[in-house]
Amino acid sequence: NAGVTQTPKFQVLKTGQSMTLQCAQDMNHNSMYWYRQDPGMGLRLIYYSASEGTTDKGEVPNGYNVSRLNKREFSLRLESAAPSQTSVYFCASSSPGAVMGGTEAFFGQGTRLTVV
Amino acid sequence: KNEVEQSPQNLTAQEGEFITINCSYSVGISALHWLQQHPGGGIVSLFMLSSGKKKHGRLIATINIQEKHSSLHITASHPRDSAVYICAVRSTTSGTYKYIFGTGTRLKVLA
Numbered sequence: 001n002a003g004v005t006q007t008p009k010f011q012v013l014k015t016g017q018s019m020t021l022q023c024a025q026d027m028n029h030n031s032m033y034w035y036r037q038d039p040g041m042g043l044r045l046i047y048y049s050a051s052e053g054t055t056d057k058g059e060v061p062n063g064y065n066v067s068r069l070n071k072r073e074f075s076l077r078l079e080s081a082a083p084s085q086t087s088v089y090f091c092a093s094s095s096p097g098a099v100m101g102g103t104e105a106f107f108g109q110g111t112r113l114t115v116v
Numbered sequence: 117k118n119e120v121e122q123s124p125q126n127l128t129a130q131e132g133e134f135i136t137i138n139c140s141y142s143v144g145i146s147a148l149h150w151l152q153q154h155p156g157g158g159i160v161s162l163f164m165l166s167s168g169k170k171k172h173g174r175l176i177a178t179i180n181i182q183e184k185h186s187s188l189h190i191t192a193s194h195p196r197d198s199a200v201y202i203c204a205v206r207s208t209t210s211g212t213y214k215y216i217f218g219t220g221t222r223l224k225v226l227a
Contacts, residue, residue: 041219043204043217
């Protein structure tokens with residue numbers, strides 16, 4: 001099925017461990033995003049990539065790094081996980097011009113990460 | 117104060133009721149989106165609006181640019197409509213690829 005594929009769906013890390021969240025889209029979108037969702041707060045942008053080869057910081061980038069491996073794939077890395085990074089992470093993609101796909105799904109299913 | 121405010125935060129309705137969810141924003145925008153987050157966590161884009169009104173099935177979305185307000189209506193609500201509905205704006209002051217999200221309205225429709 002077309003859309004955004006995000007892995008893993010669940011992950012538990014110990015403080016200080018590292019991990020990479022993977023995201024791939026098959027809609028030929030230029031722009032990709034990583035968000036985190038915390039209780040009582042709206043989705044907050046961590047990093048985004050406007051096109052292949054470019055990445056930029058979002059609202060809450062500290063403690064994260066990203067790689068736009070190619071047009072399809074955009075990964076998020078936690079080098080040294082902290083309990084404050086416990087959250088649900090969403091990858092998203094869109095076409096230039098910020099049309100979020102109309103009625104099409106453009107978010108991944110989310111990764112529920114717990115750091116203990 | 118959040119730049120995107122939704123009301124109500126929680127809403128319980130009986131099957132068949134007409135439902136309205138509101139979104140107010142305080143920034144200049146080029147587009148507003150309504151998203152649906154299912155209980156399993158997946159997020160689906162329902163509408164993108166820059167003016168006027170759009171309809172898709174039992175869902176209707178309206179926007180008033182002058183009043184900086186949008187509403188999402190659900191007619192003949194059904195338990196499968198139970199989800200979190202999120203308003204997101206593409207702010208003209210926050211950069212080309214950035215959006216500001218509301219905290220969501222949790223809707224529960226009872227059979």
